[in-house]
Amino acid sequence: MFKTLKYxxxxPTKPFGSVIEARQWVSTFCRWYNYSHRHSGLKFVTPAQRHRGKDKGILEERKHVYEAARRxxxxxWSGKIRNWDHxxxxxxxxxNQAPENSEDKIAA
Known part of the structure; x- marks a missing residue:
């Protein structure tokens, strides 16, 4: 999340003038992040949409749009459509989970 915040x-391009200004900026950032930012790890829905369960309908609609465009x-299209499954x-x-017997593979 740091990279998202930083970039x-x-x-802000200048330091905050006070703790109150910093808190206000962080509050604005959090609202943007949760309600406007479409997160790649959530298949481009907002965290709020995911939290409320609205992502299922959004992803289903996107899948239909992509399938119709491909038809x-x-x-x-050179390959499959993007995976929009919930x-x-x-x-x-x-x-990252190490595969079973990873110690054997490392020793070999």
Whole structure:
């Protein structure tokens, strides 16, 4: 989330004049992040849409739009459409799971 905060277009160019200004900016950022920012890890829905369960309908509609576009202009598509299936669980910072017997593979 730090990178998103640091590189957001509204990131201040000058230091905050007070703690109150800093808090106001962070509050504005949090509203933007939760209600406007379409997160790539959430398949381009906002965290608020995901939290409220509205993402299922949005993703289903996107899938239909992509399928219709592909049927209408197949020459524009070189492969499959984007995966718009709803994920039951998402993680902010997923940890890569080591495969079973990873110790054996490392030792070999």
């Amino acid at each position: 957001v277009p509204i990131y 209408k202009h197949p020459e524009r 994920e039951t669980a998402v993680e902010l910072n997923p940890v």
